Amino acid sequence: MPPKSVLVVSLEIAEVEMPTEWLPSGWKVLRVMDVCSAREVLTDNTFTVGLLLLGSVTPRDVEAIDDLLEWRQSIPWVGVLSPLALRDEGCRRLIVKHFFEFHMSPVDGPLLAQSLERAERYAEKGEAGSLKNSPSKCAGDLGDMSIIGDSPVIRELRRQIVKVATVNVPVLIWGESGSGKELVAHAIHKNSPRAEKPFVAMNCGAVPASLIQAELFGYERGAFTGALKDKKGLIESAEGGTLFLDEIGDLALELQVNLLRFLQERTIVRVGSSHPLDVDVRVIAASHMQLEEAVRLGRFREDLLYRLNVLPITVPTLRDRKEDIDLLAHYFFKRFSAEKGRRLDDFGSRAMLAMYQHDWPGNVRELINRIRRAMVMSEGHLITPEDLGLHCASEFGPRDALGDARFRAECEAIHDSLAGNGNNKTRAARDLGVSRMTLYRLMGKHGISA
Numbered sequence: 001m002p003p004k005s006v007l008v009v010s011l012e013i014a015e016v017e018m019p020t021e022w023l024p025s026g027w028k029v030l031r032v033m034d035v036c037s038a039r040e041v042l043t044d045n046t047f048t049v050g051l052l053l054l055g056s057v058t059p060r061d062v063e064a065i066d067d068l069l070e071w072r073q074s075i076p077w078v079g080v081l082s083p084l085a086l087r088d089e090g091c092r093r094l095i096v097k098h099f100f101e102f103h104m105s106p107v108d109g110p111l112l113a114q115s116l117e118r119a120e121r122y123a124e125k126g127e128a129g130s131l132k133n134s135p136s137k138c139a140g141d142l143g144d145m146s147i148i149g150d151s152p153v154i155r156e157l158r159r160q161i162v163k164v165a166t167v168n169v170p171v172l173i174w175g176e177s178g179s180g181k182e183l184v185a186h187a188i189h190k191n192s193p194r195a196e197k198p199f200v201a202m203n204c205g206a207v208p209a210s211l212i213q214a215e216l217f218g219y220e221r222g223a224f225t226g227a228l229k230d231k232k233g234l235i236e237s238a239e240g241g242t243l244f245l246d247e248i249g250d251l252a253l254e255l256q257v258n259l260l261r262f263l264q265e266r267t268i269v270r271v272g273s274s275h276p277l278d279v280d281v282r283v284i285a286a287s288h289m290q291l292e293e294a295v296r297l298g299r300f301r302e303d304l305l306y307r308l309n310v311l312p313i314t315v316p317t318l319r320d321r322k323e324d325i326d327l328l329a330h331y332f333f334k335r336f337s338a339e340k341g342r343r344l345d346d347f348g349s350r351a352m353l354a355m356y357q358h359d360w361p362g363n364v365r366e367l368i369n370r371i372r373r374a375m376v377m378s379e380g381h382l383i384t385p386e387d388l389g390l391h392c393a394s395e396f397g398p399r400d401a402l403g404d405a406r407f408r409a410e411c412e413a414i415h416d417s418l419a420g421n422g423n424n425k426t427r428a429a430r431d432l433g434v435s436r437m438t439l440y441r442l443m444g445k446h447g448i449s450a
């Protein structure tokens with residue numbers, strides 16, 4: 001059998017030494033210092049594994065590397081990136097697109113060697129080419145994931161979910177409370193090759209700090225008082241699947257070290273044990289706060305942030321996509337109607353207007369809660385703003401003669417369009433050239449009932 005070999009392409013990175021001393025004996029190592037030389041060498045030679053060391057790079061470098069790795073995608077590439085490179089979007093795209101695994105510099109030598117060996121085993125199985133995204137997944141189709149909304153920001157979110165789902169690197173989801181971060185994490189899992197394996201969620205803010213270590217990493221019998229038998233932690237329970245860590249900013253600093261180690265080594269050690277266990281789990285983390293600020297205050301490890309933040313996703317607030325309120329409200333209305341015995345027809349136009357005017361600090365969760373409440377409280381056939389616990393500000397204001405004429409014309413046009421379309425709001429809105437949400441708002445403004 002030919003000896004195992006690694007081509008090291010070292011670009012502008014001073015911290016990383018030749019990995020020779022960590023490699024198992026018998027590996028051949030060739031090092032080049034630029035992409036052109038790498039191309040020349042790869043034209044006439046094959047290597048078991050590629051190792052790309054990236055320091056500070058320009059967009060042109062990124063392009064050249066992209067071409068190189070695209071051209072030699074049959075080789076599994078392991079990356080080592082400086083913190084500076086990790087901050088660069090182009091470099092992050094390289095990770096997603098091409099890397100089998102990646103490390104941050106300063107690199108832990110033995111860990112890097114383990115990565116190279118894993119890559120070699122992977123290449124041996126002939127799977128390196130299959131690292132690429134499957135084209136069928138790139139269409140923005142989320143299968144049956146119920147992420148409701150048709151606003152441009154939600155469509156973009158769906159596209160991002162599909163893109164990141166197939167890539168085996170951590171994801172960090174940002175978003176206000178109740179905006180749908182866990183839903184997004186679940187959608188990523190369901191669209192990934194891990195879909196058939198467990199999705200395990202933990203809220204780092206909800207579990208007492210003293211218990212998180214055992215909860216995440218598990219424990220051995222006798223590790224502490226009350227540990228009567230061995231217990232798997234959540235990471236182990238998610239084997240083959242996804243671990244969702246909500247409110248990652250609340251994770252204590254000591255545990256951040258352990259999590260970082262797990263992300264780099266893919267092994268865990270149960271509390272009370274000294275044996276590392278291999279675990280294959282993808283981590284998706286979420287936070288409502290800007291972790292950069294926590295880093296600045298010394299409450300969050302910078303290296304962990306970079307490790308988690310390779311694929312950042314931002315979930316929009318509900319107030320930034322008010323055009324989705326109509327769809328969301330009716331979706332939940334239908335769902336809860338099915339659960340409830342009493343018949344309610346719909347939201348009244350004043351209720352639609354009130355929902356449109358509200359700022360939704362609690363986002364979709366608040367919308368759900370208000371609709372639930374309204375469906376219990378409502379005494380008529382139509383839900384009112386009062387049922388929702390909302391206030392409907394009138395749009396009547398002081399008007400001049402021209403304003404009055406416009407107002408009357410608008411009111412007439414809405415009446416005509418509704419009458420001409422048998423009171424069907426969708427068709428009436430289309431005729432008027434406005435969205436359904438705008439029609440509801442205008443109906444509220446003119447006191448036209450739905």
Ligand SMILES: Nc1ncnc2c1ncn2[C@@H]1O[C@H](COP(=O)(O)OP(=O)(O)OP(=O)(O)O)[C@@H](O)[C@H]1O
Pocket residue numbers: 146147148149175176177178179180181182183184246288364365368
């Ligand atoms: N676009 C959406 N379509 C349908 N349901 C949604 C949408 N966004 C959020 N939800 C629902 O809103 C509720 C809150 O969402 P979720 O728990 O995912 O929010 P979160 O951002 O993780 O909240 P927190 O930060 O408080 O944990 C859930 O019931 C979720 O199913």
